[in-house]
Amino acid sequence: MTYSETAKRLRLPLGFILGIAYLIFARPTTLTLIVGGVIALVGVLVRGWASGHISKNERLATSGPYAHTRNPLYFGSFLIAAGFAVAAHWGLLLLVVAFFALIYAPTMERERVNISGRFPEAYEAYSANVPSFVPRPTPWRAAGETERGGGFSSALYMKHGEWKAGLTYVLAMAWLTWRAI
DSSP: OOHHHHHHHHHHHHHHHHHHHHHHHOOOOHHHHHHHHHHHHHHHHHHHHHHTTOOTTTSOOOSGGGGTOSOHHHHHHHHHHHHHHHHHOTTHHHHHHHHIIIIIHHHHHHHHHHHHHHSHHHHHHHHHHSOSSSOOSSOOOOTTOOSOSOSOOHHHHHHTTTHHHHHHHHHHHHHHHHHHO
C-alpha cells in the first residue's frame, strides 16, 4: 500500500480520534476562544461556499471559491482545525499544520491526478492560474469569461450535507465555552 493510500485511509479515523481527544483536553481562555472561534467560523463558511459550487465528477469546479483555490474544501477544513487549535492552545497549531502536511497533501495530489485526467484541457489552464491550497486574493477567470459554472447552489450545499459542519461548529463552540468558564 502506498503512502497516499495509507493517508487516505487514516484521514477520517485520525481526524475523529484527534477531535475527541481535543474536546476532552481543551482548556480554552476567553481570548483564545474568540480568536480561534472566528478562524474556525471562516473555515465553516469557506466549506459551505465551496459545497454549493461543486458537482463532483460532473464538471470542473472553477466558480466561487474554486476561482481562488483548487481545494477550498480542504482549505476550509484547515481553517476549522486551526481555529479550534488556537481556541484550545496556540501550540496545537503545529499539530494541525503537521496533520495537514502529512495526511492532506497526498490526498490533494491524488485528487489532482484524478481531476486532471477527467478534464485535461480545462484543468491545465485552471491549475496554471489557481493555487492548490492557499487562495489567491482575486478570482481567476479564463480570458473573456464571466462567472463560470453558475453561482452558489443551496441544493448542492444540502446534497453534500455541509450544514453538518455548521452544526458541529455550534456544538463544539458551546462545549469550549462551557470549558472556558
